[in-house]
């Protein structure tokens with residue numbers, strides 16, 4: 001049977017997640033044939049894991065692209081600000097792309113990628129992994145089967161979780177807008193996409209509020225050192241103490257140390273020298289810790305979205321239609337369905353609705369699901385409804401950018417006008 005071949009660009013946390021699923025679960029459909037990654041230890045992990053020759057292990061995307069097109073597809077999983085350049089170069093070489101979200105860090109860059117992909121006729125599948133989860137797949141099916149009638153309101157909550165927030169958004173890669181991207185893009189572009197997908201309508205108006213309230217220098221307890229490991233007197237009572245988080249809980253320790261298999265020495269070194277050892281109240285973070293977004297869609301249906309750091313973590317959704325309602329926590333196996341006609345509530349099991357084996361790995365099975373779907377798309381065997389065209393992914397990113405504009409300027413953003421303005425700006429910026 002034909003397999004597709006893929007190169008991996010950026011073999012960090014996310015890149016290896018996708019490549020490992022390709023290798024471990026979909027070896028009959030997709031093969032990783034080369035990697036581009038500056039970190040030597042990660043490169044050698046990839047060489048061994050994906051059974052690559054030395055000549056297939058490149059230092060960076062420049063070295064890899066210099067070889068021309070050497071595979072059917074490219075998986076791009078570099079950091080947010082490093083998506084635009086490799087994406088455009090890969091598209092120009094004719095690669096189909098599995099591109100990490102956010103597509104890019106400005107509306108104009110997203111438009112540029114989408115337009116170039118359309119012009120060259122290549123597939124760009126953006127890693128909006130929630131679409132490929134059994135949980136959201138089932139919700140979409142129930143809506144499409146008319147269980148709740150016409151959807152009028154959705155309340156959707158993204159609980160980032162206190163641990164995850166402190167790790168990624170006060171200390172880590174996405175703590176500072178200038179260094180990465182706004183929170184609504186970095187974390188919640190998934191939610192903007194999934195909400196638009198569930199409704200299947202065009203978003204017309206966006207309004208948002210939000211700020212950074214708690215993880216600030218003003219809230220730093222008196223006498224706390226800049227690094228938690230330097231004898232912090234609040235170590236036992238501080239929820240966010242880095243020593244406990246990384247030495248005992250070993251929460252996201254791979255990302256914090258940058259090592260595939262971190263040792264105790266690596267963790268100690270990280271706590272003393274890296275950003276992950278910092279006090280959460282003395283960092284260079286400026287991204288919001290709570291935000292709400294109101295969305296109006298073309299049929300006047302409404303979405304109310306909340307993102308917050310202050311919870312255990314997990315997504316919750318309530319979908320209210322003219323014939324019934326659906327309520328669910330993503331972490332539960334079940335979706336509650338209330339039927340207005342019978343006045344009965346039934347519980348629908350997510351596991352029963354799909355094959356159990358699909359719910360493997362991160363993001364409720366979405367990380368695995370997107371890899372299999374991408375391979376099937378390129379093999380011409382995909383017949384599901386999760387995939388989005390790159391233009392839709394771009395439009396859904398623009399909802400997130402519009403929310404940020406609204407939050408910063410206190411305005412209600414009209415999406416048609418906003419998209420037109422961004423398109424004009426992109427045309428000026430990228431005039432060839």
Ligand SMILES: NC(=O)c1ccc[n+]([C@@H]2O[C@H](COP(=O)([O-])OP(=O)(O)OC[C@H]3O[C@@H](n4cnc5c(N)ncnc54)[C@H](O)[C@@H]3O)[C@@H](O)[C@H]2O)c1
Nearest residue numbers: 010011012013014015036037060061077078079080100127
């Ligand atoms: N889809 C999701 O749910 C999800 C979740 C988390 C993160 N992300 C996104 O995934 C992306 C990667 O995140 P991550 O946590 O894996 O980051 P990471 O820092 O672990 O990985 C990025 C890798 O790119 C490599 N790199 C840097 N310059 C390169 C170059 N010139 N050529 C090739 N490789 C290069 C780095 O060495 C690093 O290993 C980010 O855009 C992030 O926002 C997506």
